Amino acid sequence: NLNVEQTASAARLEAQARQAAGSGDLATAADRFKAILELAPNDVSTLANLGLIQMQMSAMAEAETTMQRALTIDPQHTYALFLSGLLKINQTDFDAALGYLAQAAKLDPNDAEVQNHLGVVLSELGQRDSGEAALRKAVQLQPEYTDAHINLAVVYASQDPPYKELARYHYQLALQAGHSKDPRLERLIEGAE
Secondary structure (H helix, E strand, O other): OOOHHHHHHHHHHHHHHHHHHHOOOHHHHHHHHHHHHHHOOOOHHHHHHHHHHHHHOOOHHHHHHHHHHHHHHOOOOHHHHHHHHHHHHHOOOHHHHHHHHHHHHHHOOOOHHHHHHHHHHHHHOOOHHHHHHHHHHHHHHOOOOHHHHHHHHHHHHOOOOOOHHHHHHHHHHHHHOOOOOOHHHHHHHHHOO
C-alpha cells in the first residue's frame, strides 16, 4: 500500500497524465502513467489507462503486453477487458474480441460502450440477431449514443432483406444527436432493396 506522500504523488501524476492525454500529448501521458506504476506496479486502472494511451500511439504490441498484465492481476476488471476487446478489434481478431467483450458485458451489462462494440463484433462474426440485440441495448442505455445508432443503421441496411426504414430511423437519430453525415451509409440505405 502507498503511504500518504506516495498517494499524493500518484494523484498528481494521474492529473498530469489526463491533462496531457486531453491535449494530445500521448508520450507525456504514457510517461506519467508509467511513473505511477513505479509507485504502484499492480494498479490495474493505471495499467488499463496506459494500455489505452499505447493503443492511441499505435504501439499495439506494448498495449497488448500492458493489458495482459492488467488482466493477470485482475481478470474481472471490466475496463481492462473492454480495452482488450478494442485492441483485438483493431487487430481484426474478432473471435478474441468477442471473448473479452462478452466477459465485460457479463460483468457490467449496463455499459453502453461495451454493448456497442459487442454488437459490432457479433455482427462481424455473422451473429446478426445477437449483434442487433447488443446494439439495441446500447442505444436503450444511452439514447444519444451516435456510434451505436450508426452501427444499427448499418446492420439494418445490410440485412437480407434490408430494413430500410429502421436503418433510416437510426441514421436520423444519429444525425440529430450530432453525428456528421455519412454519404457511404446514405448510399447503403438508399441502395438497399
